[in-house]
Amino acid sequence: MGGPANDSPISHLDIDRLQASLQTHAFGRVLHYLPSTASTNADALAYLQQPATTSTPHGMVVLADCQTAGRGRRGRTWHSPPQGNLYFSVIVVPRPGATGTAPWLSWVPLFSALAVADCLSHQTGLPVSVKWPNDLLINEKKLGGILCEQTTTPDRTMAIVIGIGLNINAALNGFPEDLRPVVTTLAAEAGRQFDRVPILADLLFQLERRMNWLFLDGPAGMVDEFRQRCSTLGKTVRVTLEKKGIIQGVADSIGPDGCLLLRVTSETSPALPSTLLEVRSAEVVHLRG
Ligand code: BTN
Numbered sequence: 162m163g164g165p166a167n168d169s170p171i172s173h174l175d176i177d178r179l180q181a182s183l184q185t186h187a188f189g190r191v192l193h194y195l196p197s198t199a200s201t202n203a204d205a206l207a208y209l210q211q212p213a214t215t216s217t218p219h220g221m222v223v224l225a226d227c228q229t230a231g232r233g234r235r236g237r238t239w240h241s242p243p244q245g246n247l248y249f250s251v252i253v254v255p256r257p258g259a260t261g262t263a264p265w266l267s268w269v270p271l272f273s274a275l276a277v278a279d280c281l282s283h284q285t286g287l288p289v290s291v292k293w294p295n296d297l298l299i300n301e302k303k304l305g306g307i308l309c310e311q312t313t314t315p316d317r318t319m320a321i322v323i324g325i326g327l328n329i330n331a332a333l334n335g336f337p338e339d340l341r342p343v344v345t346t347l348a349a350e351a352g353r354q355f356d357r358v359p360i361l362a363d364l365l366f367q368l369e370r371r372m373n374w375l376f377l378d379g380p381a382g383m384v385d386e387f388r389q390r391c392s393t394l395g396k397t398v399r400v401t402l403e404k405k406g407i408i409q410g411v412a413d414s415i416g417p418d419g420c421l422l423l424r425v426t427s428e429t430s431p432a433l434p435s436t437l438l439e440v441r442s443a444e445v446v447h448l449r450g
Pocket of ligand 1: 248
């Protein structure tokens with residue numbers, strides 16, 4: 162599928178129309194739009210290191226039409242061509258005085274993914290699921306990813322940058338060759354192109370709603386919704402752990418801090434017979450459903 166024509170409302174990210182469509186209280190009310198930047202996450206993190214201003218950056222969004230050095234998880238790059246996709250980072254300052262060890266912190270990436278998956282499936286009717294912890298999939302192909310990075314500002318406030326990259330209209334044949342079999346776009350799945358403005362307005366609304374809920378009431382009320390959206394659960398998976406190496410097992414459930422509870426089955430891990438392993442940070446591959 163080819164890219165959109167250069168001047169169509171689909172290829173053009175209309176910032177006035179976006180701001181007029183916002184239904185949020187804070188998310189996106191301060192919006193920095195850059196036609197091109199290296200990485201919106203890097204921009205948001207740099208902003209947070211500037212000396213404090215009078216206004217809180219909570220909800221501030223850095224949005225770009227393309228990135229020249231988009232950052233993915235595990236040090237990967239994020240393919241970020243212009244005129245079709247979404248690349249944005251939201252600054253979240255959970256609570257004045259919150260520390261970096263708050264119990265709900267580990268849920269931020271998971272509930273961000275839940276908000277995005279809910280929004281995209283409602284907007285498009287496509288079956289968007291979450292691969293633990295926060296990959297967005299359609300039919301087992303990667304539609305988008307989320308990179309959450311935590312920092313402390315010069316006045317010692319804890320802040321989180323939620324960076325979201327979504328393949329909306331970009332041409333699949335423009336992706337690096339090794340990624341083509343495993344990625345998809347909304348346009349490829351639906352057979353039509355999408356206006357990014359209403360999608361982004363709703364994404365910001367859903368993200369704000371989930372984050373407010375998390376910060377005020379904690380994770381309990383959203384865990385079941387996450388489980389239902391998470392296509393990893395019940396699947397045989399291969400996880401690559403930093404210290405224990407590659408382990409195979411069945412994704413059993415989600416633990417109290419958002420970790421993946423894995424029933425280990427791999428013969429290559431005799432030291433872990435039939436144990437329930439708590440996986441907190443790993444590369445997960447779905448093998449069988
Ligand atoms: C992943 O590897 O799955 C996470 C990808 C996150 C990409 C987004 S695009 C907007 C924001 N800016 C970045 O540099 N990365 C994130």
